[in-house]
Each structure stands twice: as structure tokens, then as C-alpha cells.
Amino acid sequence: MPTLRRPHRKSRGGCKECKRRKIKCDETRPSCFNCTRYSVQCNYAADKSKQDGIWSPPAQSSNSPPLDLSSEGFQQTRDQSSPGFSPFDSPSITQLGQSWGRDLELMHHYCTVTSNTMACQESARHVWRVVFPQMGYVHEFVMHGILSLAALHKAYLIPDKRNVYLTLSSFHHSIGQQTFTSLLPDVNCSNWQPVFCFATIIIAYVMTLSTQPSCHSQPETTPISRVLELFSVTKGIRSILLPFIPQLNDTRLAPLVTSVWLLSIDGALDPKPSLEQSVLPGDTFNALSCLRHVLCEHTPAYKKADYEKAVATLEISAVQTVCADVNVEVGAVLLWPFFLPDSIIADTRERKPLALVILSYYAVYIHTLDKSYWFLRDWGRRLLNDIEKHIGDAELFRELLEWPRRHIDGKA
Structure with a gap:
């Protein structure tokens, strides 16, 4: 006489991970046997869009939607x-x-x-x-x-x-x-x-x-x-x-933040600390002072505050870089765009000379990390070359580009 097969009880209230794996869940809470065994998160919440699941290679790809913000x-x-x-x-x-x-x-x-x-x-x-x-x-x-x-x-x-x-x-x-x-x-x-x-x-x-x-x-x-x-x-x-x-x-x-923000920007900062042990050029603060003077004379009145902030943020970034000595994190070059006024970004997008000149000084900051980070390799040089193409022959702006060019070419 054939033996009767014991009926199988389906698990309808199993956790999401067991359902994903298509295995029987013992429905133990807060963590079922399978999830405990494999040391994964056990979740009995109702199914929702797959955003927190345990990683497995997807079966197919699709074009990503734009980051429309x-x-x-x-x-x-x-x-x-x-x-x-x-x-x-x-x-x-x-x-x-x-x-x-x-x-x-x-x-x-x-x-x-x-x-x-x-x-x-x-x-x-x-x-x-x-x-x-x-x-x-x-x-x-x-x-x-x-x-x-x-x-x-x-x-x-x-x-x-x-x-x-x-x-x-x-x-x-x-x-x-x-x-x-x-x-x-x-x-x-x-x-x-x-x-x-x-x-x-x-x-x-x-x-x-x-x-x-x-x-x-x-x-x-x-x-x-x-x-x-x-x-x-x-x-x-x-x-x-x-x-x-x-x-x-x-x-x-x-x-990721404390290794970059070594000093509070709200506190009193030494406006011109020694750059002797820094990766930045020793005359960085003097160059920024000259840049500030020219911008003050040639920037429209309604934009003076924004351009002043752009230069001041470069100075703050330099101070943070000095504190890092030679162990400068790549996040240091993100300090400037983090606080950069939107009007300066807009002027850069329109390739306005004054905005491009400031960007050329930022290119020096990027260039100082050229040998430390593979993903920044030769970026500062390429950026300065592109800026020079848009500046044209205006003598004033060409003179302002001499400092970035000298340090990026290593002729300082």
C-alpha cells in the first residue's frame, strides 16, 4: 500500500526575504529561521517597491530616469x-x-x-x-x-x-x-x-x-x-x-565630513596662515587678494557681494587645506562649490570672463590633488585650457590667468 504524502502547508504570512528567495518561512518573529541563519534583515511589512532588499544582480537593465531636481x-x-x-x-x-x-x-x-x-x-x-x-x-x-x-x-x-x-x-x-x-x-x-x-x-x-x-x-x-x-x-x-x-x-x-571640515567656518580663522607645509602654492593668499581687488573694480554693483563670497570661500578652503597638512581629502575641493552663490554658477554657464577667472583659480586647487587621486588626474590642466579658450585676448583677464597657468604648469 503506497504511503500517503503529508500535505504541505503553504506559508502565506512569510517574510519578504523568504518570499523573494521562494523558500518556506517558519514565520518566527521578529526574525525567522532562514533570515537568522543567513544573517539578513527579516521584514514582515507589506510588500512595497524594492528599495531595501538584500542585493542580488538584477536580471535586466533599463535606462535610468533623470535626476530632475x-x-x-x-x-x-x-x-x-x-x-x-x-x-x-x-x-x-x-x-x-x-x-x-x-x-x-x-x-x-x-x-x-x-x-x-x-x-x-x-x-x-x-x-x-x-x-x-x-x-x-x-x-x-x-x-x-x-x-x-x-x-x-x-x-x-x-x-x-x-x-x-x-x-x-x-x-x-x-x-x-x-x-x-x-x-x-x-x-x-x-x-x-x-x-x-x-x-x-x-x-x-x-x-x-x-x-x-x-x-x-x-x-x-x-x-x-x-x-x-x-x-x-x-x-x-x-x-x-x-x-x-x-x-x-x-x-x-x-x-567623511570631519576629515575635511577641520575647522568650523563660523569660528575665527587665521586669515593668512603659513602655506609652507601645504599642498597649495605659497603665494595663494596674495593671489586671491589681487583677484579680489580686480573683481571689486570690474564687477557690477549688484553682484559684488556674490563675487566677494566666491573669493572668500576660496580663502576658507585654503585655510582648511593648511590644517590638513599633506593629507588633504578630496572633499576639500568640494568646499567651494558647496557655498558658491548661484549667480556665479549662472555666469560660469554663460562663460562670462570674471566667473571663468575665478574658476581658473579653483582649477589650481584641483591640480594640487592631481597626484593624490586618480579620478582628478589632469583635470585642473584641462579645465584651465578650456577657460583660456573662452577668455579671448582681453589683456586684463589674460594677466589674471598668469597665476593659475604658472602653478599648473609647474613653472612657479
Whole structure:
């Protein structure tokens, strides 16, 4: 007589992770057996859009929606994918997400190599090397950002496979950007930290792209337009995350800020500290004083305050850089766009000479980190070359460009 098979009781109230894995959940709360076994977050909440799931490579890709935050001063981060290239000898980019081997390669490279190149101080490196991956294990879009950054680094290191890794980078960035964009309208106490992580990765992504030539599928871009993109992203992220910045010091992400903001800008600062041990040129403060004098004479009255603030912020950034000695974090060059008045950005977009002159002095700041960060390599020189093309033959502006040119060319 055949044995009767015991009927199987379906688990209809199982957790989201067991449902995703299509395995039986014992419905133990607060954490079921399977989630406890695999050390993952157990969630019995009603299904919602997949934004906090445990990371697994997506089965297919799609074009990322634009970061449409124009009301907040945040312009779309353009898709910089390489044209018509598939790293698997197939036109289907779907295979990118299905390649566990490739993604594991990128993750290993990020944890062992890339993360240590994103900062100088060990406390900040720890955030990139440990905290970001831990955030990515829980928040899929952060993991995609991590893999995108690793792929960009490998594209830089291995020129022969550059297109392979640029394609991978674009793929992961676009997938992560979709969730990031969907979260922006409702950044709150429960999600601001992963949003901050991906926002930081976006800034690094944009800065890295600034060293890449334009792809054929995009309108021609220039170093000035790329730096404007960086400014827009920085200002947009600032407007979104500013309410949560005071909480940052109480989180594991704090070193990303404390390693850069070494002095409170609200306190009394030494206006001209010695630059002897700094990466900045020794005559930086004198050059900024001369620049301020010229701008005061030639700037329209209604814009004088904004141009004065632009120069003053360069001076504050120099003071912060002095305090860092030779261990200057890349965030130091973001201090200026963080506080840059919108009118100066608008004048730069219109290629007005006075705004471009200030930008050329900022190019020197970028150039000082040229050898420290692979994603800034030769950016300051390219930016100054582009500025000179737009300045023309006006003697006054040409004279003001002598200081940036002398230090970027190393002839000081």
C-alpha cells in the first residue's frame, strides 16, 4: 500500500526575504529561521517597491530616469555609457546583471583597492572600505553605486579593457540611480544615510567622468561643462541632505565630513596662515587678494557681494587645506562649490570672463590633488585650457590667468 504524502502547508504570512528567495518561512518573529541563519534583515511589512532588499544582480537593465531636481538646483547626471560595446561579445546588456563572476570581481576590487584610493586618512578610508559595503548589503542601490565606482577604477587602471568596465560602470550606476531618484522626494530619518552614501558616490562618479572623453552618443562636453555638472550635483545634494548633516557626527559616516571640515567656518580663522607645509602654492593668499581687488573694480554693483563670497570661500578652503597638512581629502575641493552663490554658477554657464577667472583659480586647487587621486588626474590642466579658450585676448583677464597657468604648469 503506497504511503500517503503529508500535505504541505503553504506559508502565506512569510517574510519578504523568504518570499523573494521562494523558500518556506517558519514565520518566527521578529526574525525567522532562514533570515537568522543567513544573517539578513527579516521584514514582515507589506510588500512595497524594492528599495531595501538584500542585493542580488538584477536580471535586466533599463535606462535610468533623470535626476530632475531643477527646483532644487540639481541637474541630471548624464548617462556616460560607452557606445555600442558589450563586454560579453553580445549586444544584450542584460547579461551584465547576470554575470555573478564579473560583479564579484568588481566587489573584490572595490574592497581591496578602490576604497583605499578614495581618501587619505584611515578613518575616512574605513568608511569607504567597510561602512559603504555594509550599507550596500542592505540597500541594493548603494551596492550598485559601489560596483559602478569599482568598474570606473578598473577602466582607469586597465586601458585595454576600458570599454568593458565603462559599460559595466554605466549599467550599475543607472540601476542604482533609479532607486536613488525615487527616494529623493521623501528623504527622512529612516533612509537619509543610504541616500547620503549614494550621493557621495554620485559626486565621485561625476568627478571621475570629468577625466573621460565624451562618448559619441552624447553632445560634446568640455571641462567647463563637466565642472558645472559637479557644481549642480553638489548643490542639489546639499539642498536635500542639509537637514540631516547635524546628525552625521553621530553616525559611522562622520569621518567623511570631519576629515575635511577641520575647522568650523563660523569660528575665527587665521586669515593668512603659513602655506609652507601645504599642498597649495605659497603665494595663494596674495593671489586671491589681487583677484579680489580686480573683481571689486570690474564687477557690477549688484553682484559684488556674490563675487566677494566666491573669493572668500576660496580663502576658507585654503585655510582648511593648511590644517590638513599633506593629507588633504578630496572633499576639500568640494568646499567651494558647496557655498558658491548661484549667480556665479549662472555666469560660469554663460562663460562670462570674471566667473571663468575665478574658476581658473579653483582649477589650481584641483591640480594640487592631481597626484593624490586618480579620478582628478589632469583635470585642473584641462579645465584651465578650456577657460583660456573662452577668455579671448582681453589683456586684463589674460594677466589674471598668469597665476593659475604658472602653478599648473609647474613653472612657479
